[in-house]
Amino acid sequence: MRRPSRLHIPHPPARPGDKPDFSYLETSPAGAVARPDVNARVRDIDHLAVELVRVLDDDHQAVGPWHPHLEPGELQVGLRHMLRTRIFDERMQRMQRQGRISFYIRSLGEEAVSVAAAMALRPGDMLFPSYRNQGLHIVRGLRLVDLMCQLLSNSRDMCKGRQLPVMYHSRAANLFSISGNLTTQFPQAVGWAMAAAIKGEDHVAASWIGEGSSAEADFHHALTFAAVYEAPVILNVVNNQWAISTFQGFAGGEHRSFAMRGPGYGIAGVRVDGNDYLAVHAVTQWAAERARTGAGPTLIEQVTYRGAAHSTSDDPSRYRPKEEWEAWPLGDPVERLKQHLIALGEWSEERHKALAQELEAEVVGAWKQAVSFGTMTEGPRLDRNLMFEDVFKNVPEHLARQREQLNEEFG
Amino acid sequence: MAQMNMVQALNSAMDIMLGRDPNVVVMGQDVGYFGGVFRTTDGLQRKYGEHRVLDTPIAEGGIVAAAIGMGVNGLRPVAEIQFADYIYPAFDQVVSELARIRYRSAGDFFAPVTIRTPCGGGIRGGQTHSQSPEAIFAHVSGIKVLMPSNPYDAKGLLIAAIEDDDPVVFFEPKRIYNGPFDGDPHKPAVPWSAHPKGEVPDGHYTVPMGKAEIVRTGEDVTIVAYGTMVHVAEAAARATGIDAEIIDLRSLVPLDVATMTTSVKKTGRCVIVHEATRLGGFGAELSATVQEACFWHLEAPIARVTGWDTPYPHAFEWEYFPGQARVAAALKHVMEVA
Numbered sequence: 001m002r003r004p005s006r007l008h009i010p011h012p013p014a015r016p017g018d019k020p021d022f023s024y025l026e027t028s029p030a031g032a033v034a035r036p037d038v039n040a041r042v043r044d045i046d047h048l049a050v051e052l053v054r055v056l057d058d059d060h061q062a063v064g065p066w067h068p069h070l071e072p073g074e075l076q077v078g079l080r081h082m083l084r085t086r087i088f089d090e091r092m093q094r095m096q097r098q099g100r101i102s103f104y105i106r107s108l109g110e111e112a113v114s115v116a117a118a119m120a121l122r123p124g125d126m127l128f129p130s131y132r133n134q135g136l137h138i139v140r141g142l143r144l145v146d147l148m149c150q151l152l153s154n155s156r157d158m159c160k161g162r163q164l165p166v167m168y169h170s171r172a173a174n175l176f177s178i179s180g181n182l183t184t185q186f187p188q189a190v191g192w193a194m195a196a197a198i199k200g201e202d203h204v205a206a207s208w209i210g211e212g213s214s215a216e217a218d219f220h221h222a223l224t225f226a227a228v229y230e231a232p233v234i235l236n237v238v239n240n241q242w243a244i245s246t247f248q249g250f251a252g253g254e255h256r257s258f259a260m261r262g263p264g265y266g267i268a269g270v271r272v273d274g275n276d277y278l279a280v281h282a283v284t285q286w287a288a289e290r291a292r293t294g295a296g297p298t299l300i301e302q303v304t305y306r307g308a309a310h311s312t313s314d315d316p317s318r319y320r321p322k323e324e325w326e327a328w329p330l331g332d333p334v335e336r337l338k339q340h341l342i343a344l345g346e347w348s349e350e351r352h353k354a355l356a357q358e359l360e361a362e363v364v365g366a367w368k369q370a371v372s373f374g375t376m377t378e379g380p381r382l383d384r385n386l387m388f389e390d391v392f393k394n395v396p397e398h399l400a401r402q403r404e405q406l407n408e409e410f411g
Numbered sequence: 412m413a414q415m416n417m418v419q420a421l422n423s424a425m426d427i428m429l430g431r432d433p434n435v436v437v438m439g440q441d442v443g444y445f446g447g448v449f450r451t452t453d454g455l456q457r458k459y460g461e462h463r464v465l466d467t468p469i470a471e472g473g474i475v476a477a478a479i480g481m482g483v484n485g486l487r488p489v490a491e492i493q494f495a496d497y498i499y500p501a502f503d504q505v506v507s508e509l510a511r512i513r514y515r516s517a518g519d520f521f522a523p524v525t526i527r528t529p530c531g532g533g534i535r536g537g538q539t540h541s542q543s544p545e546a547i548f549a550h551v552s553g554i555k556v557l558m559p560s561n562p563y564d565a566k567g568l569l570i571a572a573i574e575d576d577d578p579v580v581f582f583e584p585k586r587i588y589n590g591p592f593d594g595d596p597h598k599p600a601v602p603w604s605a606h607p608k609g610e611v612p613d614g615h616y617t618v619p620m621g622k623a624e625i626v627r628t629g630e631d632v633t634i635v636a637y638g639t640m641v642h643v644a645e646a647a648a649r650a651t652g653i654d655a656e657i658i659d660l661r662s663l664v665p666l667d668v669a670t671m672t673t674s675v676k677k678t679g680r681c682v683i684v685h686e687a688t689r690l691g692g693f694g695a696e697l698s699a700t701v702q703e704a705c706f707w708h709l710e711a712p713i714a715r716v717t718g719w720d721t722p723y724p725h726a727f728e729w730e731y732f733p734g735q736a737r738v739a740a741a742l743k744h745v746m747e748v749a
Contacts, residue, residue: 009461015444102535102725153726161726164537180539181497182469215468217500245445246466319445387719387727398690402719409736 010249016317020327024254025303026050027273027329030057031064035282038290042268049259049269052303055278056336060343068120068282072346078119078277079341080355082111082334085135087359088144089308091367092151096165096312100375101151103165107132109275109307109325112333113208113238115139116280121206121288126192128176128185128207131166132238132306136208140173144366154374154382160390161382182213186222186235193233193291194225204291206234206284211251211258211301212243223265223299232291234284235267235299238274240306245319262299274304275333278340303330384410415611416603417588420562421451421527424569425489427615429459432487435573438465439474439491439527448493449529449588475501475526479509482522489573495530495582496542509578510553525572525579530558531639531686532718533586533596533732537725543638543687543718548580549663549696555620556663558582560641561591561608564661567618575620584638584686592639593646594734621665625674629656632680632745635671635697637661640684640733647738653746655682663693671697672704679710680745684738689717711748714741 013021028051036045055062062068070078089106096104107114114135118127129136137147149156151165158169159177169177176192179185189207196203209219214237226233237258241248251258262269268290272283280302287298305328309316321327341347374380388395388403395403415423428435437452443466446453456464467474471492478488492498498505505526513521532541549556555577559565565583572579586592590602603609626641631653634644637660648655656674660667675681681701683694694715701713716733724731 007462009465103537157726159725162538162722162724164539164725167537180537181499212469215470215473217470217472243440243469244448245441246469250466250468252468313448382726384727384730387721387724387730391721399720402689406719406730409740410730 010247010254012247012249012320014321014324015319016321018321020321020324022327022329025329026052028052028054030054033064033066035065035286038286038293039295042263042266045268046263049257049263049271052271052273053279053283054273054276055282056276056340060336060339062278062340066279066282068278068285070278070281072341072344074119075277075337075341076346078115079334079337079347081115081119081135081139082277082337083355084359084362085111085115085138086334087356087363088138088147089134091363092148093312095367101165102376103312104151105131105166105311106308107134109328109332110238110240110304111135112277112280112337113236113274113302113304116277117206117236117284120281120284121204123174124203125288126174126176126189126203126205128189128192128205129178130185130208130210130238131178131180132210133208134166137168137170137173137175140170140175142168142170142173144363145369148366148370149373152370152373152375154370155380156373157382160386183209183216183218187218187225189235190222190225190231190233193231193297194229197229197232202292204232204234204288206236208236208238210243211237211239211248211253212246214258214261215251223261223267226297227265227267230294230296233297234287234291235297236302237299238302238304240304242306242310242316242320244310244314257301259299259301267296268298269301270298271301271303273330274302275330275336277333277337305330412610413613414604414609415562415566416590416609417559417562417565417583418449418451420566420611421569421583422453422455423611423613424566424573425452425455426458428489428570428573429455429463431615434485434487435489436463436465436481436486437489437491438467438478440467440469440493442466442491447491449585452491471497471501472504475504475509475524478524479504479512479522482524483512483520487523487573489525489527492526492528494540495528495544496539498528498544505548505554505580506551510551514553521576522578523576525569525581527569527581527583529585530582531584531586532723532728533592533639535725535728538722541723543582543685545582545663546687546691546693546696549693553578554664555579556582557620557661558584558638558663559661560584560587560638560659561606562603562611563608564618566611567616568620568661570615571617571620574617582638586639587642591642594643594732595646596729618661620662621667623661623667623670624659625656625670626659627655627657629654629678631655631678632682632742633658633671633674633678634682634684635660636684637663638686640686643733643735644684644738647735647742650735651739651742653742655742666700668700668704671701675701675705676708679708681709681713682716682738682741682745683713684716684733686718686733688720689715690720692717711745714745716741
């Protein structure tokens with residue numbers, strides 16, 4: 001019998017009040033996925049887009065061909081950056097709740113996605129982040145106080161008061177200016193990588209978007225240009241399961257993995273456990289080497305979970321079970337790396353606690369310093385004349401006139 | 412009658428139209444199960460089902476294009492773009508497609524799509540949650556452009572837009588979703604229940620497109636405004652004691668030229684106020700239109716009060732926003748010209 005035409009409406013497996021259900025999530029055992037040569041042809045490595053690259057097993061051991069064999073010292077640095085990111089996020093969330101900053105976005109649960117990737121890339125590689133990648137900035141050495149001054153739009157704000165909180169940038173650290181508009185940076189990263197190839201440099205570009213924003217046309221632009229020019233670029237789709245209230249099925253995730261879109265365009269696609277620090281590091285390194293050796297772009301799906309609200313303007317208890325984050329099968333990236341280091345004999349609960357205390361103190365100290373440069377309500381404030389600068393390289397006559405008018409108005 | 416804020420009034424308009432016309436569908440990011448990030452579509456999916464109130468992927472171009480296709484196939488889509496600042500990926504579909512389908516097919520095809528989108532600043536939203544791009548759309552032939560300033564008009568105009576066979580871009584000044592705003596951020600928020608236009612009929616009614624409203628009669632100067640700025644203009648007129656006649660356009664395309672020019676011919680002076688940037692802003696069109704019809708009646712040059720020609724700056728919201736002081740200065744200025 002023929003089925004009648006119908007309209008399919010994707011449904012998340014659980015809504016508020018339901019038991020969390022992640023039975024839809026396809027995983028692979030740690031160590032089970034083959035690691036092809038970095039120069040493998042796209043058509044020969046489709047399996048990477050279907051399986052899930054994992055290194056850390058349930059006993060906290062690193063196993064299999066993707067094991068990156070990093071020094072314990074480097075892992076400790078990674079753990080420190082992830083924990084710093086989390087503690088920073090928690091404190092800034094609280095500051096927003098107290099009305100000290102206007103808006104905030106946490107990256108809870110996604111710390112490895114940014115931190116491990118940034119650790120695997122070189123300082124000369126250009127990063128095109130989204131607004132949930134603060135780990136990149138932290139690894140690249142931006143000072144917390146500088147990030148906080150941006151959040152406060154104060155007199156030391158790197159954006160000179162022009163951007164919403166979290167829309168950082170750093171030219172010195174090769175971190176592109178974050179846009180509030182979704183996915184615009186994805187094809188820009190491809191263009192940056194094309195320029196690197198044109199100039200004969202071996203820098204790669206990397207970018208991150210959410211799975212929800214892979215629906216934007218710019219996703220298609222990025223993959224098409226990356227494929228056509230075999231650009232040295234790493235395109236990450238951070239599949240954190242939720243785009244505000246719509247689950248990943250609303251971006252097309254019900255039928256194939258997001259990584260699988262890569263092979264559709266002729267690009268290597270890799271699906272990785274985004275909460276496994278070692279796996280993210282290994283896959284990023286593989287993709288970077290592939291890009292640097294002329295084998296072309298990689299689309300990486302970082303399978304993770306958005307542990308926090310979309311932003312401080314969002315209330316996820318309206319659309320998903322509160323217990324989902326606890327029930328997420330891939331666990332907590334900070335906890336997993338911590339347990340791995342403990343299993344290696346290179347870490348302990350005591351050291352972890354001491355680190356957390358140290359980082360808390362660092363964040364509190366940085367905040368104290370940041371607010372001394374002004375807040376939304378207390379000075380010092382940025383010079384209002386700055387509003388008219390950088391619209392163009394030079395202030396044109398009509399803006400100079402408007403600036404004059406403003407100063408008359410405010411005396 | 413009921414007390415409604417603008418969100419509730421818009422919700423009521425969609426509720427009524429979903430109930431009256433089985434071809435009406437509501438679609439957009441987070442509008443279904445969640446009820447919209449501003450709660451504008453709250454409860455509609457539960458009431459009318461998932462085939463009438465659709466969550467969509469995050470793709471503004473896709474939302475508008477799909478709405479066009481649905482419209483061509485007999486539906487009457489009401490598509491939400493979550494913030495006007497995010498409408499640009501849909502620009503080609505609006506400009507090259509939605510606006511011209513009737514024209515290029517000699518009237519054989521049309522798509523009665525209404526695009527709802529929250530606009531405007533004053534909410535600490537920075538450059539990606541504060542823009543007022545109405546002039547960009549008004550410039551496109553074939554699109555009707557509306558912006559209400561209160562719950563009563565919001566509901567009546569939205570129903571009119573949904574029932575209209577032409578495409579409409581419906582801008583919702585989000586700063587006044589919950590109450591009128593006179594431009595002073597330090598004053599406590601005022602709810603719509605304290606305003607006569609917060610009284611909204613429960614049932615079906617329309618506010619005609621292309622009809623401005625004189626919200627205050629006066630003799631000395633005409634203020635032309637729309638959206639949030641209507642309330643700022645009223646406060647500025649009160650503060651200066653200048654006897655201003657205030658016109659709330661409500662509809663930019665089609666434009667009620669007669670109400671404006673009749674008023675300016677009476678007062679001889681005109682101040683145009685909008686939040687959007689000045690250069691190429693809708694105020695320029697209004698100024699030219701008034702001047703063409705009223706040149707011999709004008710006793711002073713027409714003044715424009717607008718946002719500055721910069722992106723919307725997060726830290727300088729109240730220096731950027733054309734508040735009471737800037738409107739008052741313009742009023743005094745046009746009054747001082749002999």
